[in-house]
Structure formats: C-alpha cells, structure tokens
Amino acid sequence: MGPKILCVAEKPSIAKAVAGHLGGGSFATRNVTGAQYTKNYDFTFNFGPPWGTCNVTMTSVLGHLTEVDFGPEFKDWRYPPPRKLLDGRVHVKVHNDKAAIARNIETQARNARILFIWTDCDREGEHIGNEVREQAVKGNSSIEVKRAKFSNIERVHVINAAKHPIELDSRQVDAVATRIELDLRIGFAFTRFQTLSLQSLGGPLGDAKISYGSCQFPTLGFVVDRYLKVQNFVPEPFWSIKVTHTRDDIDATFHWNRNRLFDRAAVTILFERCLDAKIAKITKVQQKPTKRWKPLPLTTVELQKMASRFLRMNSHTAMQVAEGLYNKGMISYPRTETDIFDKGMNLKALVEKHTQDNRWGPFAQNLVNGGFHWPRAGRNDDKAHPPIHPIAAFNADRNSDEGRLYEFVVRRFLACCSEDAIGTATDIELQYGPEAFHAHGVIVLERNFLDVYPYEKWTGNMLPKFTLGEQFEPKEATLTDGKTASPGYLTEPDLIALMDANGIGTDATMAEHIAKIKDRGYVMTQSKGGGNAPVREDIASGRGRGAGRGRGRGRGRGGGAVAESGRSSGGVEEFIPTTLGVALIEGYDNIGFEEKLSKPFLRKELELQLKAICDGTKTKNEVLRAEIGLYKRVYDQTEEEVGHLIAACRRYIFNGGVQ
C-alpha cells in the first residue's frame, strides 16, 4: 500500500463527486463533529507511479478558512483615527465559524503523508488551497503538498487530475492575500471616516452606517451617473424622410440613407426634391444567405441578465434559485465565467436526459438522432468551472421561480447543442430624386435553435420582389419628425453589464454588491417607467435604422469608464439613487483628486497590480506598499476637502427631502 493521502476540496459537493469517481463508487462516509456540511470520505485509489494504490481520505472546507482582522486596539471607531487602519497591524485568524473544519484538516493531516489539494482552479481557490496547507502543517509539519488541476467533475477528467498532480502557485496565493488585506484596510478606514464625518450632520445621518467599499462605490457611481444623464437630458428634435411602397399586398418601407437630420429646413428642401422627381429607381437588389447565431454557453453574468430580462427575476433571487437547483443536483455549478465547453465532456449524454419532457423532449430527441452540434466557443475560460448546464431531468413546478429558471437553463443548453437559424437577407436600394433610401428584409428558412429558445425572436421581415433598374412612382413619401429619447435609468442587466465590463466584483458577488447598496440606502429600485421618472420620450414617427434610440447620442460618460456593450433591455426594475447616494458621489467628485473613489479606476488599477503579482513582475509587498501609499494620499485629500462631501449631503438631504 502506498502513502496515506489527504485530499481537500473547496466545498462539500466537489469532495463528494471526486470521492465518488476515485473510489469507484465505494467509499465510507464519516461525519465531522461541529461541521454541519463537511464529511470525510475514505476509499482506496491507484494514483499510478510513484504513489501507487493508497488509502485516501477526502474532505472539504467551505470556501476561505481564515480572515484578516485588526487587533482590539482598533475597536474604537474614533481612536486611533481611521487613517491608522491603512497601515496598522493586522493578523490572520481562522474564521469564527470555521474552527471545526480547521481542526478536522489538522487532525486528518496527522496520519497522512501527502496533502492533495482539490480547491477550484482559480485565484481564490489557490489561496484557499494555501489556507488548507497551513492548517495541515500545524498537524503534520513534514506533510508533502500537491494540487489537482481540474476544471470540471467528469469522471475521466477527475481521474486524470488525480494522476497528474501539480504544485500550488504561490504567486496567485500572494495576489489574493494582497486583495484581502487592501479591501479590509480601505473598506474599514473609509467607512469609519465618512460615517463619522457625516454623522455630525445629524438628522437621518445621525445614526446611519455609511459604508465605503471598493466595489460598492463604483457600483453606486454607475447608478448615479446614469441618473444624472437622464436628469440632464435635453431632447433634440429631428426630421427624416420615409418612402413606402406596396406590391403584391406586401408593404415595403425604405429608410433614408441619411437617417435623420437636426435641421428642419434642410430636410424639407430635400423632401420636396424627392417629390419633384416623382419616379424612383431601384439601384441595388442583393440577396444573400444570413444566420442568426445560436447562443453561447451560459455564464453567471449572462444567467443574471437573462433572468432579469425574461424571467423578471433580479440577480440576487436568480442566484439563490440557481444555488438551490445546484444543491439538488439539477444544474451544474452556477458561478462560472466560462463560456466554452471542454472537449472531453459528454454533452450528448446530457441532452439525452431531456428526451422525455413534453416541452422540449422532441427537440432533444432530434438532437440525439443526429441533430447534435457542438456548442459555439466563447472567449472566456475561468479554468475552474464549465458553463452552466443541466445535470438531470427535473420535474419542478413550472410556474415557480425554480421551475422557470431550470427551464431557461435547459432550453439554453439545448439551443447551444443545436444549429444556428438560417435565413435569406435582402438589401434593396432606392434612388428617389437626389436622395438614396434602403430597405432590408429577412426570410427565415430554418429556425433550428429558435424552436427551443423562445427568449430570442427572429421573425423576419418580408419584402416584395423588386428588380434592379426598375422605375416606379412610390405609393407614399412622408416627412417624419421625432425627438431624441432620453436614456432610461439603469436596469439590473445594464448595471451587471457595467460591473462586468469594469471588473467590479466577481460572478459570485455582483448581485451582493447591488443588494448592499440598496440595503445601505444609497439606491432604490422602481418599476420601469414608474415613480417620479420622466416618461420616456418616444419619437413620433420615422423610426429608421437606429433612429430614436437616443442611446449613444447623450454626452459621453464622464471619466471614460468602459461603456456597457449590451443593448437596452426590458428588465422590470430600474435603479434610482437616493439623495444620499447622489450626494456621496457628487461630494467625492468635487474633491480634487485624480483617483475618484466613485469611479471604477482604483479597483481596476488594483486588479492590474494583482495580475502583476500573478505574472511575477511585482511582489506582494511592493503592491501593498504602493497601494497603501496611494490610498493614504486619497485619504488625506478627502479629509482636507471633506467640506465638499458635507456640503453635498447637506444640499441633497436637507433641501431635497429624505428618501
């Protein structure tokens, strides 16, 4: 028998799955006193050379084992002053609720020769692996440490990982330790500072807790930014020309190639020249095959956006429901950035589980019978988890949140395993007097994935037959007018897209940050178009290609954050900042430093520094020193100009009423 091996996963579900695969289905289960969710699994496994067949104990932690904290000398909020938290002494200790789990690792390590770490293969997982290592070393100082490299829990993949151990990556461990320490120092220091500074205003702020966090504030900043953009929006009138023609009972609308102009007189002149010409001529007829691509494999961010848009579920609820489904074994791990399926996965077998369902069963059967196509590959791979996909057929209440979210995950998966929709696109150009117009039509030939994926529409737009060079008198030409429309307030999918694009939070925490700024009273949600929001100004007519979608026409985002790439959405809830939320952001914006606390740059910059640690170009201490120095300067300036913050709060809260 080879050496005794202790395997430790990041969470119980992985420990159980890996034990199942390595133990060949047979393992003994022991409870761990004081640790409700943790189990120890005993089995034997042949690792191949050099270890051979070994007795194995597989167990798990529950995420991070330890936390960083300040000593009792920092208990008082006023003294030492909050600035001292930026460089005061901190220590690492086992998290209060994790004592039993830590003790279990220590005890199990005593009679093992090798510690084999099975935490997720992402940055946080590497750090958790190191926390496990340090705990194990307490019980057995000579224990040898290895790490499994795996990205899903398919049997073959897991066994391969067991036979090819690698080393822990200490750079990633350092990067996470740096993030943890800085988040603590900055969060505590600025939370105490702004709470104490604003408490003195009394009123509703007298006993408020005004937290600062490197993720909370940029998130709030996005909401305020959009709010101000909506408030300051001035609609601009525009004019356009539309030509319509009917043939074979089919209407064709030709849109003006100039789209729209903001000068009424100019459009009137051009319009009259068209009318004077009387006869229009077809100058281009082009038909070509076109496709509507099937969706990409499902990530957490995409799940949250889709849940909000189509299931009317906010991101927080969606994640809770997804976790419930995961814990029941119905869907895969719901926190993932990966939108590409590993080639080793047996997706066809997963499709086959759904052939009995009366909603999508026939579609699944079709895939099994030869219609299966490997999903498209996205560009993101967190190397830790596969895209979200169904694991088992599940008979949920179809009207419950659980049933609806499960249905979405299944339909998305089946759509991914299907084919793109196919159609024919027609482009027609029309010359009418001095002006050119165009019409675009689509005929859908094969719906393919659309049949199982009702969340996407591609209805097509029929055009009558036109021939190149033909001339005719158009049925109607109209001069249309409209106004640019205000952008809407941020919806949840918009907000998540912005956070994602700017690196604020992770797949697992974005929904929490949003919930937190609501809880702190910085933002509120209201039904779209409701409340005191000005009603969206719709254009009167002439909704040409892109006309009327006022987005993109507004002033640029101050400060150059990455703009969201997603289109405007129909989510139900929209975010409005409270007067306090606006005051905080405006107050910080008025303080004269480059590195705005309300903007995503500081967090982004930190992410770059962490990447440098991972790449080996910077050390943990270098980054800590530089970042702490930076935040000390920001702190000093904030303290010096705190009047701006106080003035903004006074203005909004005591003049504008309290929400």
Next chain:
DNA sequence: GCAAGGTC
C-alpha cells in the same frame, strides 16, 4: 457598527 471573497 466597517470590505470583498469564498460557501451553505
């Protein structure tokens, strides 16, 4: 009384 990140 404070953060963000894991996980339940």
